[in-house]
Amino acid sequence: MYADFDNYLGLEFLVDYWYDEGTGVASSLLSKFNEQDWIDLKEKCKLKSDEWKVRCAEVLDLASHPASTEVLIDFLGSESDEVVLAAADSLRGKNTVQLSSEVIERLWGISEKGSPPVQVVLRDLFGRLGLKLE
Template identity: 35%
Template sequence: MFIELDNLLSANTTIDSWYDDGCLIASEILSDFSLNDWEELSNQVLNKPIEWQRKIAYCLDNECNEYELNILIDLLNTNDKELFEICIDTLRSFPIEEGKKLI
C-alpha cells in the first residue's frame, strides 16, 4: 500500500484535483495501511520532496494514530511555512483526549 500512496503523492496534479479527489484517495489508502506500511512511511517521509510532504501532512488525520502523530511531529521541523501550517492544522483535528494519550 505504501507504494500506491507514494505514486499518488508523487503524481503531478493540479491543486484543485488534489483537494477534490487526491486527498480522499490517499485517506482511503492510509486506512488500509499495515504496520509495515506505516513503518515504511515513517522511514521515507523526511526524504520526500516538500510538495509530497505537504500532501501527506494534509491527510494524516485519518486514524489519529500514533504513526500519524509522530510523522506530523517530524514534519514540523521544517523551514517551509506552508508545510508547518498544514501540520498544525492537521494536528488540530486530533481528538484532544486521544492526542493527550498519544503524547
C-alpha cells in the first residue's frame, strides 16, 4: 500500500482538487497501511520532494499509528518552512508530542516572521506543548 500512497502523492494536482478530493484518497490509502508500510514511509519519506512531504503531512493528522507522529516530527527538521508548517499544523491534532529545543527554536523563528495564519497555527501548537507565543 505504501507504493500506491507514494505514487499518488507524486501526481500532479490542481490545488482545489488536492484539498477537495486528493486528501480523502490519500487518507484512505493510509488507513490501509500495515506495519511494513509504516516502516517504508518512515524510511523513504526523507528522500521525497518538499511538495510530496507537504501533502504527506497534510494527511497524517488523522492517522492514529505512532509512526504518523514520528514522520511529522521528522518533517520539522526540513529546510523548507512550508514542510515545517504543514507538519506543525498536523501535529496540532496529535495527543502526545515532544519536540527538541532546536525544533522549538526553529518554530519560534518561523512564527516571528510568519503571517497571521502561520502564527495562529504555531500559537495553537505551542499551547498544546505548554509554551506561549510572545
